[in-house]
Amino acid sequence: MKYLEFAESCERISAISKRLEIRSLLSDLIRPLVPEDVPPVLYMLQGLLRPEYEGVELGAGDALVLKALAVATGLGEDSLKDRVRARGDMGEVASEVLSEQRVRYQSEGLAVTEVYAALLDIARTGGEGSQESKVGGIARMLSRTSPVEAKHLVRFLLGKLRLGVKEMTILDALAEVYGGSDPKKARVEIEEAFNVSPDLGEIGTLLAQGGLNALSAVSLRWGRPVRPMLAERERSLAGLFERMGKSLALEYKYDGLRVQAHVDASGNVRLFSRRLEDLSAQFPDVVASLPGAFENLPVIAEGECVPVDVETGELRPFQDISRRRGRKYDLERMTEEVPVRLFLFDLLLRGKDSLLGMPYPDRRKALEAVVRRGDRVELATRAIVSTVPDAEAFFQRALLDGCEGVMAKSLAPESRYKAGARGFLWIKYKREYTTELGDTIDAVIVGAYRGRGKRAQWYGAFLMALFDPDRGGFATLCKVGTGFDEASLARLTERLDRSAVPAKPSTVDTGFTPDLWVDPQIVLELRGAELSLSPVHSAASGLIREGYGLALRFPRFTGKFREDKGPEDATTVREAVEMYQGQVRKVESPAKP
Numbered sequence: 001m002k003y004l005e006f007a008e009s010c011e012r013i014s015a016i017s018k019r020l021e022i023r024s025l026l027s028d029l030i031r032p033l034v035p036e037d038v039p040p041v042l043y044m045l046q047g048l049l050r051p052e053y054e055g056v057e058l059g060a061g062d063a064l065v066l067k068a069l070a071v072a073t074g075l076g077e078d079s080l081k082d083r084v085r086a087r088g089d090m091g092e093v094a095s096e097v098l099s100e101q102r103v104r105y106q107s108e109g110l111a112v113t114e115v116y117a118a119l120l121d122i123a124r125t126g127g128e129g130s131q132e133s134k135v136g137g138i139a140r141m142l143s144r145t146s147p148v149e150a151k152h153l154v155r156f157l158l159g160k161l162r163l164g165v166k167e168m169t170i171l172d173a174l175a176e177v178y179g180g181s182d183p184k185k186a187r188v189e190i191e192e193a194f195n196v197s198p199d200l201g202e203i204g205t206l207l208a209q210g211g212l213n214a215l216s217a218v219s220l221r222w223g224r225p226v227r228p229m230l231a232e233r234e235r236s237l238a239g240l241f242e243r244m245g246k247s248l249a250l251e252y253k254y255d256g257l258r259v260q261a262h263v264d265a266s267g268n269v270r271l272f273s274r275r276l277e278d279l280s281a282q283f284p285d286v287v288a289s290l291p292g293a294f295e296n297l298p299v300i301a302e303g304e305c306v307p308v309d310v311e312t313g314e315l316r317p318f319q320d321i322s323r324r325r326g327r328k329y330d331l332e333r334m335t336e337e338v339p340v341r342l343f344l345f346d347l348l349l350r351g352k353d354s355l356l357g358m359p360y361p362d363r364r365k366a367l368e369a370v371v372r373r374g375d376r377v378e379l380a381t382r383a384i385v386s387t388v389p390d391a392e393a394f395f396q397r398a399l400l401d402g403c404e405g406v407m408a409k410s411l412a413p414e415s416r417y418k419a420g421a422r423g424f425l426w427i428k429y430k431r432e433y434t435t436e437l438g439d440t441i442d443a444v445i446v447g448a449y450r451g452r453g454k455r456a457q458w459y460g461a462f463l464m465a466l467f468d469p470d471r472g473g474f475a476t477l478c479k480v481g482t483g484f485d486e487a488s489l490a491r492l493t494e495r496l497d498r499s500a501v502p503a504k505p506s507t508v509d510t511g512f513t514p515d516l517w518v519d520p521q522i523v524l525e526l527r528g529a530e531l532s533l534s535p536v537h538s539a540a541s542g543l544i545r546e547g548y549g550l551a552l553r554f555p556r557f558t559g560k561f562r563e564d565k566g567p568e569d570a571t572t573v574r575e576a577v578e579m580y581q582g583q584v585r586k587v588e589s590p591a592k593p
């Protein structure tokens with residue numbers, strides 16, 4: 001495929017926001033692709049060069065791309081800079097400049113694979129002289145592009161392609177193209193494969209080469225994270241038994257960071273977060289302890305990484321571990337200041353065998369057999385319970401030991417590890433469920449309001465939204481300005497300024513106009529008194545009552561930045577509807593005397 005066709009598709013996609021229309025444009029784009037074109041197209045649509053978990057970055061900032069544009073067009077950097085300042089988008093400026101020089105800048109028929117290879121090359125260039133060579137590489141490409149190609153290439157280089165193309169919409173399109181007579185069934189199969197191998201390039205290539213049947217080749221692989229299995233929630237312990245039957249397992253629900261640990265036969269370790277980022281560099285202490293923590297290798301195991309007091313063995317608050325997230329420096333000092341322990345709760349791979357299809361009791365048995373417990377690595381505490389009083393006693397013990405609640409796990413034969421799925425095979429039950437609004441809500445910042453008075457130097461309140469998977473977008477739930485200390489406001493202000501966009505992103509549905517629009521990225525944990533119907537907020541709009549959405553009343557920030565969640569992992573509108581209905585039921589059926 002020619003890069004021009006790709007860029008023209010980007011142009012069309014960036015003008016629409018409806019998921020169905022995007023899907024149909026994507027299908028038209030994907031249908032004619034030969035297998036070699038599939039990975040470049042699918043990665044680049046998402047603004048990526050490789051799956052996100054590989055962490056491949058272009059390392060091309062504004063100044064570098066501007067310099068390359070100046071070289072390619074023969075214009076001065078200062079005049080280009082002025083135009084970018086006025087326009088707010090270097091992609092637009094690149095396109096305009098090239099249109100003005102139309103005679104020179106016809107498309108030279110660059111192939112998608114050619115551009116992709118050049119971009120990978122740029123990403124892999126490091127060390128001395130790398131900046132010059134990146135400028136050269138980019139300038140060479142720009143001098144061969146037409147205006148529309150230049151626009152999307154520049155946006156890509158700057159990490160600002162932002163087409164609003166979600167992974168799930170790409171899966172929809174793949175099902176439409178390769179799903180034969182039953183695209184709905186194909187969609188389920190493709191998502192199942194993607195949950196085990198969240199590499200769209202690989203899934204797309206298999207489909208293009210061998211259709212749906214080829215997906216049976218997808219298996220667990222060291223270094224490629226599995227999308228985590230997720231839990232539903234229940235508001236009462238009795239409800240757990242109604243869902244799961246006479247007996248069930250309860251595990252401590254640790255409040256830390258979810259970690260998927262991959263250890264290969266030679267003891268190489270990779271750690272992945274809930275959103276599949278590579279955490280290995282941030283936890284050298286955990287990495288060092290893991291090869292010795294198993295009887296057999298390779299393994300892929302899951303657990304919660306929790307800060308602990310090494311003297312007493314007691315768990316420390318979650319906030320401590322957030323000091324270790326995202327750190328590049330001072331790692332050694334941090335490992336001493338904030339020691340952590342990994343509490344393992346699942347085993348996905350043992351030797352050559354995938355355990356994903358095994359029921360939970362067998363996986364747990366296998367985990368217990370393979371783990372060598374020690375200071376750094378422990379098993380999640382658990383019990384099998386058959387009565388509500390026993391469950392209550394275990395829950396109270398979990399709270400006393402510093403956990404936020406318990407995780408109930410089904411013992412049924414069908415309790416296999418459902419990668420990437422949220423279901424009632426795992427149910428979380430937390431302390432908060434007995435107070436206020438049952439659970440906390442993880443919402444995404446889509447806009448910010450300037451602070452007043454003492455907060456005038458920062459943003460002081462934030463427009464918060466939930467994720468709506470059906471629309472592939474975000475809908476607002478509340479404005480929040482309570483619960484922030486000065487350090488959080490300063491940190492947020494800096495990050496929001498970096499993700500500012502000139503106008504409301506097409507994926508955001510709201511009637512509000514904040515002082516600053518931002519690309520939805522940052523997820524905050526909120527608590528509130530209750531969810532109520534709202535004529536002004538758009539979350540779950542029309543799902544409960546025509547003309548009304550849901551709003552969180554008296555919202556406040558809990559202090560927890562959900563760095564482990566991407567915007568699409570935020571609480572969904574469907575979950576909010578369930579929480580709203582849970583509240584209504586609670587009011588309707590008062591506790592028995």
Ligand code: ATP
Pocket residue numbers: 230231251252253254255256257258274304345380407428442569
């Ligand atoms: P989500 O349900 O989307 O993960 P969340 O992170 O807000 O949202 P939590 O209330 O934190 O949900 O509950 C699920 C998380 O609990 C898991 O992702 C995992 O990080 C953590 N966890 C702690 N202990 C356990 C355990 N024993 N088994 C499974 N998960 C556990």
